[in-house]
Amino acid sequence: MPPFSRAGLAFMALFVLQAGPALAETAACKPFKWSLAREQGWFQAAPPALASGATLAKPEGAAELKLSPASDVAFPVSLDRKPATGTFGAFLAVPAIEKAGLYQVTLSEEGWIDVIQAGAKVKYSAATGQKSCPGLRKSVRFNLQSGPVSLQISGVKADTVKLALAPAE
Missing domain, CATH: 1.20.5 (Single alpha-helices involved in coiled-coils or other helix-helix interfaces)
Structure with missing residues (x-):
């Protein structure tokens, strides 16, 4: 024995x-197509809370976003899809991006991400998601130019979501 x-x-x-x-x-x-360890760490570190219409402190980092019923949100640029009844959304301003390049927006929950620059939606270049990963749901990459950016989040079933924005690694 x-x-x-x-x-x-x-x-x-x-x-x-x-x-x-x-x-x-x-x-x-x-199963994510790229590492989200940085974003997972930010989400676990209790990021600052922001309401719809707020501005992120800097163009890299995370926030816990308080969402409003999608029917109450006046999105600056019209959505391509009508949010489902009972879902939530928000929009955020982002300080000017200094260096053009590939950036990713990551959400903790299911939802749609629109990135707006110069008054128009930026087409995404890649996306990855996993429904069975607690606290991380999807990450979408966008080629951004230097300058101001805004984010539109819609179709979220919860009234809060953690969001991260960062250059792609």
Whole structure:
């Protein structure tokens, strides 16, 4: 019989039970097309809360966005799709992007992301998503020019969503 004490076995069992959900979350999050470890860290660090119409503090980082019923949001640029009844949305201003390049917008929940620059929607260049990853749902990449940007979020079923904006790694 191995030299394990009952206390040692109990400790190992407790460790496995506590680590199980974390291991499951990691496994569920692996199918993304690119790493979202940075965004996941930002989301777990309790980002600042913002309401619709607010401005992000800087063009890189995260926020917990308080959404309004989609029917109450006056989006600056019309949406391509009508939000489903009972969903929520918001828009945010972003300080001017200094360096043109590939940026990604990541959401913690299911929703639509529109990026607006120079009064027009920017077509996305790539997207990745995973329905079974707790706290991370989708990330969409956009080629942005230097200058101001705004984000329109719609079709979210919850009244809050965590959002991150950052240059693609």
